Amino acid sequence: MSSQPLLPNARNDLNPTPRRSLILTTILIPILLIGGIIFVSIKGDGIPKDDLGLAKYYLKGSPVIDGHIDLPEFARAFYGNNISAFDLNKPTAGHVDIPRIREGSLGAFFWSIFVECRDDNGKDFLNPTFQVRDTLEQIDVSYNLIEKYSDTFAFASTSDEVEIAIKEGKVASMFGLEGGHMLGNSLAVLRTFHKLGVRYMTLTHSCNNAFADSAGIFEGVEERWGGLSKFGRSLVAEMNRLGVIVDLSHVSDKTALQALAITRAPVMLSHSAARHFNNMTRNVPDNILAKIGRGKHQVDGVVMVNFFPSFASAHPEEVDVKYIADEVEYIVEKTGKHHVGIGSDYDGIESTPKGLEDVSKYPYLFAELIKRGWTEHELSLLAGGNFLRVFRGVEDVSRKLKKDGWKPSLEIYEKRKDLKPIEGGF
Ligand SMILES: [Zn+2]
Numbered sequence: 001m002s003s004q005p006l007l008p009n010a011r012n013d014l015n016p017t018p019r020r021s022l023i024l025t026t027i028l029i030p031i032l033l034i035g036g037i038i039f040v041s042i043k044g045d046g047i048p049k050d051d052l053g054l055a056k057y058y059l060k061g062s063p064v065i066d067g068h069i070d071l072p073e074f075a076r077a078f079y080g081n082n083i084s085a086f087d088l089n090k091p092t093a094g095h096v097d098i099p100r101i102r103e104g105s106l107g108a109f110f111w112s113i114f115v116e117c118r119d120d121n122g123k124d125f126l127n128p129t130f131q132v133r134d135t136l137e138q139i140d141v142s143y144n145l146i147e148k149y150s151d152t153f154a155f156a157s158t159s160d161e162v163e164i165a166i167k168e169g170k171v172a173s174m175f176g177l178e179g180g181h182m183l184g185n186s187l188a189v190l191r192t193f194h195k196l197g198v199r200y201m202t203l204t205h206s207c208n209n210a211f212a213d214s215a216g217i218f219e220g221v222e223e224r225w226g227g228l229s230k231f232g233r234s235l236v237a238e239m240n241r242l243g244v245i246v247d248l249s250h251v252s253d254k255t256a257l258q259a260l261a262i263t264r265a266p267v268m269l270s271h272s273a274a275r276h277f278n279n280m281t282r283n284v285p286d287n288i289l290a291k292i293g294r295g296k297h298q299v300d301g302v303v304m305v306n307f308f309p310s311f312a313s314a315h316p317e318e319v320d321v322k323y324i325a326d327e328v329e330y331i332v333e334k335t336g337k338h339h340v341g342i343g344s345d346y347d348g349i350e351s352t353p354k355g356l357e358d359v360s361k362y363p364y365l366f367a368e369l370i371k372r373g374w375t376e377h378e379l380s381l382l383a384g385g386n387f388l389r390v391f392r393g394v395e396d397v398s399r400k401l402k403k404d405g406w407k408p409s410l411e412i413y414e415k416r417k418d419l420k421p422i423e424g425g426f
Contacts, residue, residue: 055366056105058376058383063107063166064362065384067304067341068176068249068271070112070348071096071145072138081141088149095346098152100360101171108162108172108384110270112348113138113198117181117207117214123224124415125185125210132189135182139175139196146173157197159391176247176270179205180212180235185413187238199391200245200270203232203255206282210413211235212259213252215281220252227254233262234411240265241406243398245391248272249306249343253285260291265397266300266390267292271343273311274330283311289334300393302386303331304343309351321355325368328382337378341387 048054074094079085088098115134121127146153154170156162165172175197181204183189190201204214208224211232215221225232236259239246246263248256249272260267275283284303292301305327309316312327331340346352346359355364366379374382412419 051367051370052363054370055363055379058379059105059363059366062380062383062385063105064109064342065107065162065172065387066109066346066359067268067302067343067387068112068178068306068348069096069109069344069346069359070114072111072142073114074347075141075145076138081137083141083144083148088145088152095344095352095358098149100358101152103360104358104362106171106359106362107166108156108174110174110176110200111142112178113142113175113182113193114178114205114348115182117179117205117209119207121181121207121209125181125208126415126417129184131182132184135177135193136196139193139198142173142175155197157199159388159395162388162391174199176245177201179203179209179250180232181205181207181209183209183211183235185210185231185416187235187409187411190235190238190244191242191408194242194244198244200247200268201239202247202250202270203228203235203259204251206250210415212255214255215250215252217282218280220281223252223254227252227258228262231411231413233258234409236263238409240394240397241401241409243395245394248284248288248301250282252281253288256284256288257291260288260299263299264401266302266393268301268341268387268390269303269343271304271306271345273306273308274327274334276330277327278311278313280311286334289331292335292339294338300339300390302339302341302390303335304341304387305331307344307346307353307356308349309353310349312353316351319353321353321361321364321368324353324356324365325372328365328369329372337381338386338389340382341384342382 048057075081075083086092091097113135115131115138118129121129146155152171153173154165156165156172156174162172177193177198179202203212206214206217208214208221210229212228213223213225236246240263246259246267247270248259248267249269269284272284275285291298292303294300307324309319312319312323328340355361369379
């Protein structure tokens with residue numbers, strides 16, 4: 001809130017035509033006189049002066065790019081992927097619909113492609129499942145929704161496409177895979193998902209898989225590999241080659257540290273809270289935050305803050321906009337303003353912070369940060385600039401590795417028995 005009076009600026013800027021003067025006297029002056037205090041919401045140059053107005057103004061230029069929204073899972077869980085059974089132009093029971101997307105200046109997001117990981121997949125993860133089929137169904141429902149609401153959504157698989165979509169007023173729609181368990185132990189499946197548009201993958205979800213150990217949720221799960229398996233190391237290299245961002249949300253600390261040690265490309269944590277605020281294994285600890293950056297022995301990356309109150313705090317009822325702003329500032333304290341972003345987890349969480357109830361509310365977080373002195377440029381980094389830099393970095397590495405002659409990895413998970421050459425050949 002500014003104490004600067006509106007009237008002098010307004011007078012300077014308003015063209016003194018009779019009509020404008022009429023507006024000034026009939027609308028503006030009475031507003032100014034309410035309560036006898038002059039609250040200023042708009043300067044004469046059209047730039048709002050109150051924090052929320054200013055946040056909305058800035059977000060028009062640099063809209064939010066959210067690292068993790070479970071809209072496809074919402075479609076699956078509530079409607080069996082029947083997209084004719086709900087209308088995104090009307091209020092949904094979830095946290096996301098088109099009017100609220102527009103109100104919140106959401107300019108792009110990762111549609112989370114997710115199916116549950118299963119503990120009964122067997123010790124070596126070889127028990128048959130329908131996970132690959134179900135993953136394809138989640139990619140399909142995402143495409144169907146993007147097509148159905150093509151006035152709003154535009155599919156995007158490159159950083160350039162994200163920027164073009166935003167410039168055209170569309171909501172850039174990227175796909176992120178939430179867990180290596182969805183690959184059916186196969187790098188060929190990863191490559192195929194990449195062709196379908198997948199641009200990040202969390203190496204695990206909440207259970208271990210053939211590639212890596214998971215963080216579990218509140219407590220760790222029993223280690224299977226001590227971090228990455230040998231095949232998991234090959235997975236990271238193949239993701240680097242393809243240009244699929246290595247996402248360290250959900251993975252165990254050892255998995256994260258080992259992946260950071262071998263990745264050639266920047267990384268992301270698409271939806272993570274800080275363990276500093278709530279000591280649970282799913283949250284990112286300080287020693288991993290210390291590895292994110294552009295200094296020596298660091299990897300460029302973006303830590304996108306999860307809004308789920310039960311992750312943010314052991315007392316979820318206390319989580320509000322200010323609390324999430326504290327988390328954002330904590331990530332900044334540990335990594336710098338070039339390594340923070342937003343990964344709300346909307347439509348994938350049962351509760352939301354007070355004041356950040358759905359996608360229409362992002363501006364309230366930005367308003368809180370404006371109150372704390374964040375500049376327009378810094379806010380644009382948080383909104384999406386940092387993510388785009390990481391994405392571009394990943395694309396550059398992919399191009400370079402391919403130029404250097406890296407070919408698709410033909411490695412097969414060593415425990416598979418089904419994909420063996422005929423003995424002796426033909
Ligand atoms: Zn998740």
